[in-house]
Amino acid sequence: MTSISILWFRRDLRLADNAALYHALKSGNPVLPLFIFDQNILDKLPKDDARVTFIYQTIVDLKKELQQQGSDLLVKYGKPEKIWPEILKEYEVKEVYTNHDYEPYARERDDNMAEFLTSEKIAFKTYKDQVIFEKNEILKADKTPYTVFTPFYKQWHAKLNDFYIKAYPTKKYFKNLFQTKHLPGPTLKDMGFEKSKLDFPKISYKNKLDNYAKERDFPAIDGTTHIGLHLRFGTLSIRKAVSDAIEAKSNVWLSELAWREFYMTILWHFPYSASDSFKKQYDKIKWRNNEEEFKAWCEGNTGYPIVDAGMRQLNQTGWMHNRVRMVVGSFLTKHLLIDWRWGETYFAEKLLDYEMASNVGGWQWAAGSGNDAAPYFRVFNPELQTKKFDPKFEYIKKWVPEFGTKKYAQPIVEHTFARERVLKVFKEALN
Known part of the structure; x- marks a missing residue:
């Protein structure tokens, strides 16, 4: 043998x-x-x-x-x-x-x-x-991990050079592959799965990089790269993505790729944060966890158009625009006072590009319980987010066709009331 x-x-x-x-x-x-x-x-x-x-x-x-x-x-x-x-x-x-x-x-x-x-x-x-830098490669001077993105990114960026992004020349050595007859394997049906009807994004992002910084926050524009799925399963090499970001001088996209590594580093050093709040005192918050309101959020029937558009985009395509992910995350945790873990679990089930580190990191950022988090008293106002990022309601009308008619849901909660309520509940838990 x-x-x-x-x-x-x-x-x-x-x-x-x-x-x-x-x-x-x-x-x-x-x-x-x-x-x-x-x-x-x-x-x-x-x-x-x-x-x-x-x-x-x-x-x-x-x-x-x-x-x-x-x-x-x-x-x-x-x-x-x-x-x-x-x-x-x-x-x-x-x-x-x-x-x-x-x-x-x-x-x-x-x-x-x-x-x-x-x-x-x-x-x-x-x-x-699957990353440029991992584990203990980016540490503070005292050899402890960074827990804030900006100083992490400064060092990540300073350390980046051609050595780290050089491709491995695997093709040169294909002659060393084991020669064998065709090997049978299980079908989807054998494993009890059905073929999904969803479309998968192609790896084609170079044309997006020139305008990425200007367009990435506007959900009606197809201005993001859609490569999360390919980084998640390694159908695209991170070294290639980073090289392309540098070549296109797209510093904003480069920093987005570094955010992914920052969250992976956090998960590596603080594995408890996969299921518990990074800032442990946030686990004292008394969430309302109303199941009917959670269902309305999941289905995109909250009466807040930008939130509903985002959730329907997710349910129908397996993807949601990044700006809108922040809005729906803030809405669930702050407006409805529903535990961030409920949202994280729902995203884990639905997102094609689900990566535990980034998803947990993003949800804890929205809730205020993570590292480098927004202060708890910052509550996204969905109306202001709409005015800023979807002023002509193009994104909203695409995903919520009944918007502006009598068929559209009434708001599930009033914004000012929700804001005052969450500040009170968080203050009680954190003081």
């Missing part, structure tokens, strides 16, 4: 510029790529979850690319802890290569895998791939 290395794909679904794949291909053993549809994750998802369709389609494309090289992608469905022992019976595995993942479940899974593979005398080698 031939000794092989395995490249375990997870959130890095591409052959070009992939750190772990590059190191695997240079390991001296033929490399068999592997992807596991992980039941520990999939069992919690609805059967028409669009992200599963996106992953499945990407896997089909990867298999074709690898087959052109005389190799293939081994695709399994189940729990990694059960699948790995089966793979070791099938192949003579010397080393396993993969890229770092920073979310709590992934860290636990990888710790367990490292222990298991080491006990089988198999090296488990992991690499940085």
